[in-house]
Amino acid sequence: MGSGATLRAVDAVLYDFGGVFMPSPFAAIRTLSEEQGIEYDDALEVLFGSYHEDTDHPWHRCERGEIPITVARQEIRELGRRRGLDLDLFQILKHLGGNGQPIEPMIDCVRRARAAGCRTAIVTNNVAEAKDLWRPLIPLDELFDAVIDSSEVGIRKPDPRIYELTLDVLGGIEPTRAAFLDDFPGNVVAARKLGMIGILVEADPTPAIRQIDELLG
Numbered sequence: 001m002g003s004g005a006t007l008r009a010v011d012a013v014l015y016d017f018g019g020v021f022m023p024s025p026f027a028a029i030r031t032l033s034e035e036q037g038i039e040y041d042d043a044l045e046v047l048f049g050s051y052h053e054d055t056d057h058p059w060h061r062c063e064r065g066e067i068p069i070t071v072a073r074q075e076i077r078e079l080g081r082r083r084g085l086d087l088d089l090f091q092i093l094k095h096l097g098g099n100g101q102p103i104e105p106m107i108d109c110v111r112r113a114r115a116a117g118c119r120t121a122i123v124t125n126n127v128a129e130a131k132d133l134w135r136p137l138i139p140l141d142e143l144f145d146a147v148i149d150s151s152e153v154g155i156r157k158p159d160p161r162i163y164e165l166t167l168d169v170l171g172g173i174e175p176t177r178a179a180f181l182d183d184f185p186g187n188v189v190a191a192r193k194l195g196m197i198g199i200l201v202e203a204d205p206t207p208a209i210r211q212i213d214e215l216l217g
């Protein structure tokens with residue numbers, strides 16, 4: 001270990017996937033709601049449920065690997081109908097921004113974290129059906145010591161157990177020695193409650209990346 005080890009403020013950096021390495025689905029829901037002339041909060045509630053909580057909403061159950069996405073899609077359509085809204089889960093895909101390519105500055109950020117001696121992980125709320133679509137988008141094996149997918153472990157953010165599980169898998173990292181990046185505020189808040197350094201990634205990821213670089217010393 002060189003002097004970097006003493007200057008470094010963290011031993012691990014945990015990254016969300018959607019909205020961090022790829023465009024945010026929340027931004028897509030915003031575009032979708034504007035297009036349909038409905039409130040963002042209403043669209044979010046129907047499509048993704050109360051996302052700062054872990055509930056029995058069909059999307060949450062799908063992210064925990066409890067139901068297939070086809071069932072979630074159907075139930076979500078019905079939830080929308082009851083509120084007089086015509087919302088299809090799959091519309092989100094059509095409104096995802098970007099060019100289908102990952103956000104390169106964030107990939108470089110992971111490489112710098114590893115070069116500084118940090119362990120790295122993905123902590124993603126995801127659905128089993130998307131596995132073959134998202135995993136090839138970035139070089140997971142090169143970049144991460146662990147990939148924790150909610151649909152595989154049956155736990156989803158913001159449940160604190162998914163953060164604890166990740167820190168365990170990384171070799172028992174102290175929460176205070178770990179940074180966590182996510183594009184959804186509720187997930188960042190949950191990480192901070194555990195003592196982690198929670199960093200919100202906005203549409204421009206530059207400030208979040210700068211914070212990581214500062215922590216790397």
Ligand SMILES: [Mg+2]
Pocket residue numbers: 016017018019020182183184
């Ligand atoms: Mg995200």
